[in-house]
Amino acid sequence: MDMPIVRFPALMKFYVDNQIEFPCMGVTVAELLDNLVARYPALQPHLFEPGGNMRRHFNIFVNGEHIRELNGLDTPLKNDDKVILMVSAAGG
Amino acid sequence: MAPELSHEEILRYSRHLLIPEVGLEGQRKLKSSSALVIGTGGLGSPVALYLAAAGVGHIGLVDFDVVDKSNLQRQVIHGKSTIGKLKVESARNKLLDLNSDIQIDIYDEPFTSENAIRIAENYDVLIDGTDNFPTRYLTNDVCVFLGKPNVYGSIFRFDGQLSVFDARLGPCYRCLFPEPPPRGLVPSCAEGGVLGVLPGTIGTLQATEALKILLGIGDTMVGRLLLYNALDMSFDFVKLKKNPKCRVCGPHADIKELIDYEEFCGVPGHDHNDEGSAGKDRDITATELAERCRSGKLVLLDVREPHELQISALPNTLNIPLGQLAGRLTELDSAEDMVVFCKAGTRSTRALELLISAGFKKVKNLKGGINAWAREVDQELPIY
Numbered sequence: 265m266d267m268p269i270v271r272f273p274a275l276m277k278f279y280v281d282n283q284i285e286f287p288c289m290g291v292t293v294a295e296l297l298d299n300l301v302a303r304y305p306a307l308q309p310h311l312f313e314p315g316g317n318m319r320r321h322f323n324i325f326v327n328g329e330h331i332r333e334l335n336g337l338d339t340p341l342k343n344d345d346k347v348i349l350m351v352s353a354a355g356g
Numbered sequence: 357m358a359p360e361l362s363h364e365e366i367l368r369y370s371r372h373l374l375i376p377e378v379g380l381e382g383q384r385k386l387k388s389s390s391a392l393v394i395g396t397g398g399l400g401s402p403v404a405l406y407l408a409a410a411g412v413g414h415i416g417l418v419d420f421d422v423v424d425k426s427n428l429q430r431q432v433i434h435g436k437s438t439i440g441k442l443k444v445e446s447a448r449n450k451l452l453d454l455n456s457d458i459q460i461d462i463y464d465e466p467f468t469s470e471n472a473i474r475i476a477e478n479y480d481v482l483i484d485g486t487d488n489f490p491t492r493y494l495t496n497d498v499c500v501f502l503g504k505p506n507v508y509g510s511i512f513r514f515d516g517q518l519s520v521f522d523a524r525l526g527p528c529y530r531c532l533f534p535e536p537p538p539r540g541l542v543p544s545c546a547e548g549g550v551l552g553v554l555p556g557t558i559g560t561l562q563a564t565e566a567l568k569i570l571l572g573i574g575d576t577m578v579g580r581l582l583l584y585n586a587l588d589m590s591f592d593f594v595k596l597k598k599n600p601k602c603r604v605c606g607p608h609a610d611i612k613e614l615i616d617y618e619e620f621c622g623v624p625g626h627d628h629n630d631e632g633s634a635g636k637d638r639d640i641t642a643t644e645l646a647e648r649c650r651s652g653k654l655v656l657l658d659v660r661e662p663h664e665l666q667i668s669a670l671p672n673t674l675n676i677p678l679g680q681l682a683g684r685l686t687e688l689d690s691a692e693d694m695v696v697f698c699k700a701g702t703r704s705t706r707a708l709e710l711l712i713s714a715g716f717k718k719v720k721n722l723k724g725g726i727n728a729w730a731r732e733v734d735q736e737l738p739i740y
């Protein structure tokens with residue numbers, strides 16, 4: 265079973281049992297997000313707009329590359345790939 | 357031609373002059389260079405201190421805020437003696453004490469679409485140390501239009517971000533964040549807190565990048581983003597490319613001049629604590645609430661996080677953190693009068709919007725939150 269590692273920003277870890285980093289199943293980025301939301305429903309409004317599109321202050325990187333430069337949400341994932349979820353923060 | 361260094365300056369900067377990458381020539385370059393620090397808070401403090409110490413000849417500081425006691429946990433350029441004073445004046449005094457050979461210009465005004473170009477055009481590099489989204493988008497667009505590098509840093513709780521946005525060489529801030537987050541999804545440091553040393557870490561990295569840019573040495577963070585987490589001490593570097601759809605630096609850019617950034621972001625251009633108002637007819641003041649509590653049944657809904665209740669709390673309240681409210685509406689009775697409160701009124705305002713959209717009609721917002729209650733009604737309670 266393919267188990268990429270997903271990393272959450274401090275801003276969102278309260279929705280995932282206070283974890284920063286943990287393995288999550290998914291053979292594509294989209295599938296991984298579906299699995300995350302199924303496990304942690306409170307994530308849904310943070311990741312997606314009401315219409316279902318991914319929120320635009322929100323970025324996903326796979327092994328250091330933005331998924332925009334890869335295959336978007338269809339980017340394939342394999343074991344131990346590092347998926348970083350990232351949101352904008354304004355604090356200074 | 358870069359200016360000469362005096363004997364005093366040669367002694368002051370001797371540790372720089374010993375580094376081949378800096379040397380006499382680099383130090384003279386720094387003396388003739390300029391940097392604009394936007395915000396003299398958590399990030400701006402170390403940025404300004406280190407740029408002044410390094411001998412950047414001309415430093416500009418923009419901030420309209422005054423020093424507050426709750427700043428001192430991280431804003432190390434200020435001190436007890438400058439509480440209540442303008443931050444830019446407090447900062448200038450500290451910087452000139454550190455290095456009086458440099459020129460410090462202060463701008464005691466909000467950084468806005470009206471003044472930003474006029475202020476920024478005098479500087480070689482801008483350093484984004486603000487605490488709010490409108491000013492971040494403004495700083496980005498100013499840098500894109502003027503063709504200047506934007507040394508970006510941001511912080512929240514244990515997380516920091518660092519990059520250099522320079523649309524001439526790589527992506528800009530909008531390439532990464534085309535739109536600000538919807539209001540309420542991303543709390544600010546005034547709402548969510550920040551580890552005091554975190555702006556020190558990110559701010560010194562911003563100062564490092566600014567010095568490298570001014571000296572023209574090394575590889576800067578253009579095209580890269582650092583994601584720092586202090587809790588597990590991890591530094592993740594990710595690659596950033598220009599977004600072909602970027603509205604300000606892309607090939608089909610449609611934003612050609614500065615816009616109304618508060619309107620674009622839907623939030624004010626500052627991160628102040630005591631502004632939590634839901635509008636005149638939806639607010640109740642602490643004094644009015646104290647009166648109202650004596651005259652009949654009322655539900656007090658506290659939408660803060662549980663750990664905040666250990667700092668200060670009101671008796672006979674119901675605690676449902678804002679993040680859980682949408683899923684727990686069944687615990688509330690829309691027939692009862694209800695007053696919603698949080699620390700200072702920001703989260704409760706959002707809770708009120710949520711309740712009203714769910715059909716609640718008899719709800720009000722405690723203006724200024726439990727901190728206002730502590731000021732107006734119960735001075736035994738601490739303000740945080």
Ligand SMILES: [Zn+2]
Binds near residue numbers: 529603605
């Ligand atoms: Zn751009």
